[in-house]
Amino acid sequence: MNINDIPKQYDPKDAQDRWYQIWLERGYFHADPAGEKPPYCIVIPPPNVTGALHLGHALNNTLQDVLIRWRRMQGYDCLWMPGTDHAGIATQAVVERRLLEEQKLTRHDVGREALVEKIWAWKDEYEKRILGQLRLMGCSCDWERTRFTLDEVCSRAVRRTFFNLFRAGKIFRGKRLVNWDVQLRTAVADDEIYYEDKPGKLWTIKYPVAGSETGEALHVATTRPETMLGDTAVAVHPEDPRYKHLIGRELELPLTGRRIPIVGDAILVDPKFGTGCVKVTPAHDPNDYQTGQRHGLPMINLLNPDGTYNENAGPKYAGLDRVVVRKRVVADLEAAGLLVKDEPYNVRLNYSDRSKTPIEPYLSDQWFVRMADDPDGAPGFAQKAIDAVASGEVRITPERYAKSYADWLGEKRDWCISRQLWWGHRIPIWYCSTCTAEDLELAFGGRSDVAWTEAESGGWLVCAERDLQADALPGHALTQDADVLDTWFSSALWPHSTLGWPEATPELAKFYPTSVLSTARDIITLWVARMVIFGQFNMRQVPFRDVYIHPVIQDGQGKRMSKSAGNGVDPVDIIEIYGADALRYTLAAGATETQDLRMPVEKLKLPDGREINTSDRFEQGRNFGNKIWNVARLVMMNLEGYEPAPVDVAALPVEDRWILAELDATVAATTADLDAFRFAEAAKRLREFSWGEFCDWYVEFVKGRLRDPESRPVAQRTAAAVLDALCRLLHPFMPFLTEQIWAPLGELAPVRGVPLPSPAEPHACVAAWPAPKGLEDAEARATVDQWKEKIQAIRNLRAERNVPKDAKIAPRIVAEGAVADRLRLGEEFIKSLTGAGSVAVGPDQARPADSAVAVLADAEVVLPLEGLIDKEAERAKLAKSLADLDKQINPLRGKLSNEGFTSRAPAEVVASSRAKLAELEAQRASVASLLETT
């Protein structure tokens, strides 16, 4: 092969365009449930169709593809299930915002149907973009099985699950205090709100005690005075001497004409804080809600869904916005002489993450999934999910995340699954207020897909697997619940819904439970826990065996990357600049166990004028890829006339035995790393082997043999075998590069391998993952280590003494025994790799007066340099060397003279310390005598 046929620099674009298409055409990514091979399955954490993928997705999907490609090469039937998530509120909010910005319209202006249509269009655009990004990265998903959480297959699973939960009594409707987003007019989950401290005010209001002749009154402090209209009690501490006597009496609630009780409550009230009296508004504050439950207080809801106050607030305030109500109430209280004071106060406000507006606690009808244990004590959903991890049925890596999983589930809080949105799975419940049990029995009695129950507030709730028509119940109106389900409801089904459940598909039989779920830690509770719960409920089996939690990518300042912060990086831009292999390798090398991954971000102006974010960290991957590319070039340039043949490893030159032994160790360790999700270790190990051993040393050793017709055939076989193995080992990390090398290698050496050559597979993508061949060789390793150490010593002497680069030096190595024997085997290499004219090894080498000398532990390296030696400088170097040795010798002597150490430390530690000391002392003696004669 002519060197000019292969470019000097790896061209990622060429490889990416060529190979992805071929992998697809060959169907390498397509799983076959009917096949004989053992299953390995990963379901992709479906990216939100809200927007394009960022670097965090790139990391997660790189790691999943590493696992999938590795297992595929190991002979598993691999299914990587791709897809996207409709991301209910997030996507609807994005589209609504755009609607408002571009057309000044709200969703109520356009209506449900039209809005949903617009969101579908958005979804189509971003789904396409997201899946395209994954392909560019080289992800080997089974695209023929691509799913979307709102598609027909997933929707059917949602319906069936809801229905089954309803029938099992695991789902219920109830009034609860929720976080209400008045702008979006929906409940939002706890994890969809954030807190901010804002300067506000603390008002103190006077509540007169009813029927008090002495004009007694209680002072209550509040940051939200308008909610007093909904007070149903005032609480004091039951042991507070100031108020104890008033418990049980009533107060005149100002502005309302209502009377409310004074209750004693030790949980809500801290007698040392403020006045020691707390107003209780159960419908508008979570703590008050709990208090109301404890004392059986009525709940007065003051709010309309849009944030205005309703008729419960009284005619004076009804219809006004909560902000206006606050001003009126304060003014009215002041006018009535009931406002004691107001003072500045820092208020912690809740904001909706979606609309960025303040949250109102709001009492409303919601649907819940019951998490608690059954009344008879049988473990409920939360407990079963806790047990699955505690028992090891599901393993979480790194282990420490199992704690946050268990802690969160341990609260066993019911899961609110209804959202007042239009984008999502409509709740399959129909209300009927006029019918009777007999009517329902008559209409649906024979059907197994319809169930019903009496509503708390009267009337009936009908749950159906398929949509009921309005006239399904003759003579009575049926209206469907207007709400949709929380996005996590459908995401929680992902591992089995995507495989076809509730149908008993061959995919489900073969690939469930799946093998690994890879995700970020922030959704361990929201998503991972819920997948376990629904997997157990629907499938009677956990959804996956392993959960791998990857690090979170941050910018150079430790901030999370985000579009709004302007520090987000688009993986496609990185692929543009550095290539997909570089992106993947760099990310995998950063996926360490404990750390978050920092990527210093910098701005870059592209030739086309676009300004993007990038990070020079990716040079690491690009440079490594280029190195591999070039060593492959070198090997292939030297494969002319290659003939495969069995190789007798024992008869190979020592450098061949050494590299094969190193390869064997690398294969074993890399496999173990991947098995334990140690991606960074695997990536670094492969770099160390291929660059640090193969390129830096082996290739240099073997160059001479490749040029010599006599020794060439054997050298070709070893070199081809190592390059072949390297492609296999690196393929999961750098699929395009390795495929690009695999092709020409296959032309030059279609049959290869040591000790027994065999025909190579058509593509690296489907090549077998290598296994260790029992080629460890301690003697070969010791020998090559000797060569390396002495070569480095000579190079160091050359550099430090400024020996001209083309001077033919003649180093002498004073050594004896096995050391000398090993060095003699490598004389030619020592010569060629140090640019020496000759090398002499032996115990009695003369040491010319004009020499630079390095004293090593087991040898002295002498470099005669007539006329180039500065005696004073030599003496200074020797003195420095002596001082360095003393710095090691002294603490070691101290340690060994410490009786505590010699008697209590393990014998082998003491022995090795003694040996080390003896060696250092001998070395010191040599340096000392050298100093005398210089």
Next chain:
RNA sequence: GGGCGAUUAACUCAGCGGUUAGAGUGCCUGCCUUACACGUAGGAGGUCGGGGGUUCGAAUCCCUCAUCGCCCA
């Protein structure tokens, strides 16, 4: 307020009880040596956040303080 984690070379990170604490990038000094300047050869650079403790021995285990990040209230 509770929990988890981090703090090691200029930067990004390994090391998690026993040699003089490592890697990549960056920096300095030679080299365009017929695989590679996205390279090669050599080198400088760290009292392992502070303070206590356990141990013959601590970057590594425990306590405490500080700073930062995340999760949950």
